[in-house]
Amino acid sequence: MEVKNHTVLSQFLLVVLSEDPELQPILFGLFLSMYLVTVLGNLLIILAVSSDSHLHTPMYFFLSNLSLIDICFTSTIIPKMLVNIHAHSKEISYLECLTQVYFFMIFVGMDDMLLTIMAYDRFVSICYPLKYTVIMNPRHCVLLVLMCWLIMLCFSLIHILLVKQLTFSIGTEIPHFFCEVVQLFKVASSDALIGIIVMYVSTALVIVFPVTGILYSYSQIVSTLMRMSSSLSKYKAFSTCGSHLCVVSLFYGTGLGVYLSSAVVHSPQGSTIASVMYTMVTPMLNPFIYSLRNKDVKGALGRLLSRAASCS
Numbered sequence: 001m002e003v004k005n006h007t008v009l010s011q012f013l014l015v016v017l018s019e020d021p022e023l024q025p026i027l028f029g030l031f032l033s034m035y036l037v038t039v040l041g042n043l044l045i046i047l048a049v050s051s052d053s054h055l056h057t058p059m060y061f062f063l064s065n066l067s068l069i070d071i072c073f074t075s076t077i078i079p080k081m082l083v084n085i086h087a088h089s090k091e092i093s094y095l096e097c098l099t100q101v102y103f104f105m106i107f108v109g110m111d112d113m114l115l116t117i118m119a120y121d122r123f124v125s126i127c128y129p130l131k132y133t134v135i136m137n138p139r140h141c142v143l144l145v146l147m148c149w150l151i152m153l154c155f156s157l158i159h160i161l162l163v164k165q166l167t168f169s170i171g172t173e174i175p176h177f178f179c180e181v182v183q184l185f186k187v188a189s190s191d192a193l194i195g196i197i198v199m200y201v202s203t204a205l206v207i208v209f210p211v212t213g214i215l216y217s218y219s220q221i222v223s224t225l226m227r228m229s230s231s232l233s234k235y236k237a238f239s240t241c242g243s244h245l246c247v248v249s250l251f252y253g254t255g256l257g258v259y260l261s262s263a264v265v266h267s268p269q270g271s272t273i274a275s276v277m278y279t280m281v282t283p284m285l286n287p288f289i290y291s292l293r294n295k296d297v298k299g300a301l302g303r304l305l306s307r308a309a310s311c312s
Contacts, residue, residue: 013090014091016177027085038287049297058121073104076100123221155206175187247289
């Protein structure tokens with residue numbers, strides 16, 4: 001097999017979701033609709049939080065950041081996939097692929113870390129209510145988000161530099177519908193052992209610490225709730241965690257589904273279905289979870305829409 005250096009390689013081939021020409025328009029319409037719903041839903045959350053003074057609190061500050069990340073996350077993957085479906089193409093350029101890998105890793109990691117910060121926010125609010133405004137002051141909240149951005153920018157840059165050292169065969173097919181760093185390590189012609197080791201170690205750290213933080217936060221929340229004598233107080237305190245728990249379960253549940261499907265089902269189509277759930281369905285459902293389960297967000301959205309209707 002003839003091997004070319006990555007500076008010569010101009011493009012990769014991606015796996016298409018279906019080879020059936022009759023299904024192409026249906027898939028295009030479906031994914032375009034999901035993308036528009038995702039962008040619109042998350043944008044409404046951002047506008048509602050920013051326009052309503054009642055929602056200018058740490059919890060909703062982190063929620064608006066999560067919505068922004070979800071818009072960016074889906075925009076990294078879906079537009080290119082829609083272009084390829086419309087053009088009946090499998091191609092993605094080398095530069096586009098690296099760009100997709102870089103931003104995909106940033107936004108997935110930011111999702112992970114923001115969910116952890118939101119769990120920490122609920123932990124402080126319920127376990128230390130008298131110190132909440134001091135601990136979760138605006139400067140502290142901004143610093144937490146900036147720290148997450150810095151960590152993920154460096155994390156993604158390290159992996160891109162490792163991928164840049166690899167060589168690939170001409171016509172290399174990536175067994176996925178978008179570029180992912182683990183798939184690039186698998187299809188590389190050169191030795192990718194160092195990159196794989198770094199990837200698994202760093203990914204484990206990025207996952208283990210946030211998950212540990214979430215579990216610790218909720219263990220302390222449950223412990224505090226158990227000590228409350230009033231059932232109404234318990235309900236009010238834990239009701240603020242319901243939406244967050246749903247989003248956390250959806251995020252990690254679909255992520256685990258992607259991992260298990262790739263480990264058990266050795267076919268691109270099997271892991272692709274799980275990946276669609278992870279990359280498209282989860283960001284689309286997050287705004288609905290927060291708006292339907294949270295009366296403050298529902299009220300802010302109602303006021304936002306009524307102001308928009310009166311202006312028009």
